[in-house]
Amino acid sequence: MTPAFDSLETPSLLLDAEKLERNCRAMRERLGSHGVALRPHVKTAKNVEVAQRALDAQAGPITVSTLREAEYFFDHGFRDILYAVGIVPGKVARVARLVRRGARIATIVDSVEAARGLARASAAEGVRIPALVEIDSDGHRAGIRPGDARLFEVAAALGDSLEGVMTHAGDSYNCASVEAIAEVAARERSAVVDCAAALRARGLPSPVVSVGSTPTARFGRSFEGVSEVRVGVYVFHDLVMAGLAVCAVEDIALSVLCSVIGHQREKHWLLTDAGWMALSRDRGTARQKVDQGYGVVCDAAGRPLDDLVVADANQEHGIVARRDGGPIDFARFPVGSRLRILPNHACATAAQHAEYQLLREGRPAEVWERFNGW
């Protein structure tokens, strides 16, 4: 028996089932039309029901950011896992335990040192652990630049663990236009396709050619030569994605339900019980054209109140103000009334909660658990 909407505790994390399913379907259809496989990144939701909707299947290929995710999803029937954070020797024993239980876990490395560490540690465990070489397609973070001959040294150090190449166009989050995202996507694709071709030209295998970010998956014009796309935040979408025109604000499936706990009349503030503990400290829209503070304020039904944002956040206090700082009609928002906050960054906001209150047609339908930790 799920509670009535009005009796949900605040703050709590709401997930709109219809929007979730629409977002999942749109990505499946888009990648399907390009003939490229989807390997959803489960770090966003850390929940099996969401991953199943992303794949439209009980299980399938997934990307993880922690070994706890790998273990949890393996326990829920997922066998084909890419651990997309550089592997260190100290973590190989945990990977090996899953491999011995029947998982197929690919790892990533971007240096000879890391490749040798993986080779040594997996030999000590007596298992073969496949690995992809991480390529740096945009200067965002890790990886070997296309054209850098270290690619072949790393490939050699991996020996028969080598299965291909991968990259993440993290810079796509900083683009100022759809056109710029499409260009980042083209570089993301060509970086790994070229590196895979270079490996193959030397007789080395590269069956896996993996790319991924939600913006580049949305606006990339070609996935030719790519074997799979890793995407995470699109299942929920968020204000950062809306600011990039990757989604509309109406597509955002996640929100934080909160209560108005007070009025600061002199400052024209509503105080709520959703502070950064419920919203996260993420300020991802701060560098976008429209800074959404700590989130866009909606009424309890989820309709944006376009003039209100969460202007500041303390641990358990949210400060809601008009964008222009002007007066608020407090009578519309009595103490105890409820609001919903759309998140800047869905991965960060979801991580502040232990469960999703799934809404169907606006009514609580199920409670889905999520986890954190490593």
Place this chain on the structure above:
Amino acid sequence: MTPAFDSLETPSLLLDAEKLERNCRAMRERLGSHGVALRPHVKTAKNVEVAQRALDAQAGPITVSTLREAEYFFDHGFRDILYAVGIVPGKVARVARLVRRGARIATIVDSVEAARGLARASAAEGVRIPALVEIDSDGHRAGIRPGDARLFEVAAALGDSLEGVMTHAGDSYNCASVEAIAEVAARERSAVVDCAAALRARGLPSPVVSVGSTPTARFGRSFEGVSEVRVGVYVFHDLVMAGLAVCAVEDIALSVLCSVIGHQREKHWLLTDAGWMALSRDRGTARQKVDQGYGVVCDAAGRPLDDLVVADANQEHGIVARRDGGPIDFARFPVGSRLRILPNHACATAAQHAEYQLLREGRPAEVWERFNGW
């Protein structure tokens, strides 16, 4: 059997027992010397062992920021609880359940509307729930300004639930000097002492005169007329407190253990497995004289490497760079080597973890659990 230090998983949250105990003792002694009671704010650690060290007792008066904290600490023997976030009628039933089990839970209100809501809801539950009127001593957030006659209206609406006044000098976090903090502390004290006197002059009770913030508790010169001080972050301290001169960097008891997972040679970056999921997105030092990025980098023994900070953070990646952007001697930090990161804001960083690895004399001694949620 606790693990050896070298076999701790990364990322994990380390808590230095000696520093914790020294911080707790220092605050007890300081407030004791002023003859004012300590009511620690347990929102920072959300852990019973830490609260017991703060009080140097199995239980005692505490401040909470969520009803889940109230329930958890009540279940661990704590009976005297102040819920220091404005109460709304929808939360009174949970408070009443604890009251019927024997808890003494005081609440706070700052408007006639909230006071009437509390009165109605507690009458419906058949319990008396004490309340303090929240006073705004510094324009930081909530509360009634000193001198505002609404104080008496709220007191009247509370009726026999009225037990006094409280304030939180949140603006002390933004001070540029110790002198400025002392001035904020003086205003914090006078705000509630004056309001309590005004209530008493009208024959209304105000046995509780409650103040609190770690900076004002540290540098306040007088607590005359104050009955209790609420402080939270001092148990761990953090870089924000160090930036305010409230503590030394060496007093920070909390750190995140991480592994070096890669080197970005062109950009002079170390990559680690402590991203914002392990560190939080808090950038509290960004507005201070020294911006510490996402944290100060230490060696595995906890000694600050003064030239290194966490320059940026993705979900599971930390980017470590020299403050001046200059080259890093990568040979000192091989893949798989370990670092410790001191947090900007201990409350936020601790909230990203489910347990503390307690270190005694630098060695893992116990695992202490913590919780989140509402």
